[in-house]
Amino acid sequence: MSKSSATTRGLSHVALVCSDMYETVKFWEEIGVPLVKMEELPGGGQHSFHDMGNGAMLSYMTFQGAPAAAPGIASQHLDVRKDGAKTAIASMNHVAMDVPKERFDEMVGKLRALGHKVFTINHGSDKPFDKEPDAKTWIRSMYFRDPDNIAFEIASLMRELGTKEDLAPQVKNAKGERVDYVPVLLRKTREAAE
Numbered sequence: 001m002s003k004s005s006a007t008t009r010g011l012s013h014v015a016l017v018c019s020d021m022y023e024t025v026k027f028w029e030e031i032g033v034p035l036v037k038m039e040e041l042p043g044g045g046q047h048s049f050h051d052m053g054n055g056a057m058l059s060y061m062t063f064q065g066a067p068a069a070a071p072g073i074a075s076q077h078l079d080v081r082k083d084g085a086k087t088a089i090a091s092m093n094h095v096a097m098d099v100p101k102e103r104f105d106e107m108v109g110k111l112r113a114l115g116h117k118v119f120t121i122n123h124g125s126d127k128p129f130d131k132e133p134d135a136k137t138w139i140r141s142m143y144f145r146d147p148d149n150i151a152f153e154i155a156s157l158m159r160e161l162g163t164k165e166d167l168a169p170q171v172k173n174a175k176g177e178r179v180d181y182v183p184v185l186l187r188k189t190r191e192a193a194e
């Protein structure tokens with residue numbers, strides 16, 4: 001987004017826990033996300049940093065005796081279409097990387113050629129599962145899993161966000177009630193109109 005009003009400057013890294021650092025490094029290097037830093041952790045584990053582009057990094061940690069994966073709690077269910085995408089509060093549900101929209105289809109092809117299962121959604125579209133996005137598509141997403149079945153997405157924004165329509169659904173509180181809260185970007189629009 002070109003006219004960001006954020007105080008921070010994008011993602012530094014997101015750190016996940018994997019079972020086999022070698023499998024994970026190889027997986028991402030084949031896709032085009034190269035290892036740029038490896039650290040040794042006390043206790044025999046390792047901590048990796050992989051360049052996702054645009055200054056953002058993906059990171060993994062290994063721990064001796066790490067608790068087993070907990071699909072549906074700490075990470076997404078293996079079959080989201082059957083079991084849904086629900087995970088526990090404070091869990092890492094999925095990580096999404098950005099790819100320019102011109103390279104979306106090429107990226108889907110690359111993942112499939114590497115043998116990964118990929119499914120795509122044109123979000124906002126009247127036909128979200130069509131091969132081509134329509135004018136209502138605001139983001140195109142491809143979903144796949146890493147060697148530990150952690151859910152990943154590579155997505156292409158189709159337009160800038162933050163419009164009145166984007167911010168129309170009023171936020172809900174923990175009870176599911178709509179709260180009379182006006183997001184900052186809408187307040188700015190209102191002030192500008194006054």
Ligand SMILES: [Fe+2]
Pocket residue numbers: 094096153
């Ligand atoms: Fe997402």
